[in-house]
Amino acid sequence: MGDEDWEAEIIKPHMSSYVPVFEKDRYSSGANGDTFNRTLTSLSEMGDGSSRRDHFMRSRFASGRSLGNRDPGESNKRENTSTMGGFGVGRSFGNRGFSNNKFEEGDSSSFWRESSNDREDNQTRNRGFSKRGGYQDGNDSEASWSSRRGGRGSFRGCRGGFGLGSPYSKYEQDQGTQRTGGIFGSRRSALSGVGKGDTYQSRSGSGSGRGGYRGLNEEVITGSGKNSWKSEAEGGESGDTQGPKVTYIPPPPPEDEDSIFAHYQTGINFDKYDTILVEVSGHDVPPAVLTFEEANLCQTLNSNIAKAGYTKLTPVQKYSIPIILGGRDLMACAQTGSGKTAAFLLPILAHMMRDGVTASRFKELQEPECIIVAPTRELISQIYLEARKFSFGTCVRAVVIYGGTQLGHSIRQIVQGCNILCATPGRLMDIIGKEKIGLRQVKYIVLDEADRMLDMGFGPEMKKLISCPGMPSKEQRQTLMFSATFPEEIQRLAGEFLKSNYLFVAVGQVGGACRDVQQTILQVGQYSKREKLVEILRNIGDERTMVFVETKKKADFIATFLCQEKVSTTSIHGDREQREREQALGDFRCGKCPVLVATSVAARGLDIENVQHVINFDLPSTIDEYVHRIGRTGRCGNTGKAVSFFDPESDSHLAQLLVKVLSDAQQDVPAWLEEIAFSMYVPGFSGSTRGNMFVSVDTRKNYQGKSSLNTAGFSSSQAPNPVDDESWD
């Protein structure tokens, strides 16, 4: 569990995890790539005599709906995470032990195998669903809540300290081993007690079993046990708990119109969106709109849309806008980078304009009409900027609040007038708990990356939100959920937030990767990854690249390593202070650091212009995360490239799902990957969608109608069809 890191921004806000930046050299190109130009279809045509294999391939991939069963592999991977190691004593690593801006490979010690708390993703799993552990049955009881949160301190004693003086290669050797670093004492004392300013220091808070949680390192929710809803803000600002204040006040975004409407160009494949299939299920589906004019939004909105450079609706917008304008609840699933944000913002704003809401700074209690929640600070900031853009020149005021920033600042933003409140879950619950906003006027709740939020274990928080005093019931408000992936079990939970007649919009190969991303899977063992990474980055030159790794410490480590290799790099992850995270994103966006090393904190939603490459240095543990990560490139009709290092030792459980994703996106599938996928084949696995975490279709058994449409020429919703019903089960 993440028993220390969640407090990072509270306890020692002044500490820096600076990653040095070096000017990037120019490098020559080198050879790269080892995929085979063989598609899945060609495999089935090979006639290699393996009937088992043929059966496997047919059953897995031919239908386009099968393949799941990722849990065994996933849990395998998870089970290997209970170890800790450490950095070299007094030795270098960024400002966490990076001495004199030089990473001493031989001296920096045993960079440890991923500890469970270091894996951003893993933390969430620990709070996740039954299959992933944790939240199980919609039971929101305090008992289950506290049991998931409590007892964190109990892990501390057995968490590792330093691997004294062992070299980096030791880290690599340790990748496959179970290490319990207890002999060097607790992580806290070990990490903070050694060396001087440039030693890695734990920014953990007090130990001793204090409860708390920091979901995906984004939101800080502390609790000293049962039924506690203390947050970093409370602890830091009101003095309810110990710890210094969070003082960070994010700089205000530029106010000038050019900056507000700055946008990047849609890509050459934008028009291809018209051919994407869309399925809408539920009763009385309103017809889609084909153009912005048809949507009949108000004049100011149309003008803002034009200034934003939008001339044509994306598929998810064509379908979602009329559904939301029609007052319906919605669960929408569309590929990464396809315009989901505007799909909910525009109709909500249109309604607000119609209803004449006005932000007033003179109101004693601000009562927003719309609450938008997203799982990460960066994503919610981005949504806010979109809301600000589309509400430009109107009397609607959007406000953003998120963790890692001064609570007083959040409150000051709100009291100046708040119609649309964009928030991360922890900060939102803080503000509500402090009665800084009233909920009586809420008409719209939007959960962006809803699957992630629920998967992260924010289900209870979201339930608290909708059952807060004053919050209109689901019959009296509109609830909208968006994501590129919607696993079945998440859908079932999500259904509790929505009216029973909600509509489900599925655009394209739902849960699938964007076809504009060229995907390459390379078989790279853990010992060769760094070398391969450098080789690829040198080929890439200065093109903007996101490198995903599995743990926070590894993110720092790889960033530092790349800096030493003279690749201008920065990093973002949940252990970095908010100002550092924003700085890192800023440096990446502006091109100062064309390489951003990130954990899954940056996997979702981030919309950064011109990210041409994504490199999965470590593959994520789930295929959904893979889809989101590679979706940071190839956005809005632009093309992009994703290269993933596949280590058969640790990633084999993903092989089947990767083959599926690749073939669905019409990518080349390496023969060796097919072989691994085949070897992982479980006889008797039906390949049905049910239980499959990947393919996201409307899981409601009794939905009454669906339409299967082409975004260019759609039909209206169909009458219930028992045959279709079955096929949707």
Ligand SMILES: Nc1ncnc2c1ncn2[C@@H]1O[C@H](COP(=O)(O)OP(=O)(O)OP(=O)(O)O)[C@@H](O)[C@H]1O
């Ligand atoms: N109709 C449109 N015309 C032109 N650009 C658009 C349109 N809709 C959205 N965009 C732009 O496309 C980019 C991606 O949009 P957005 O971030 O909403 O995608 P998303 O579907 O939410 O992606 P993700 O699943 O990764 O969160 C943004 O820069 C947005 O401004």
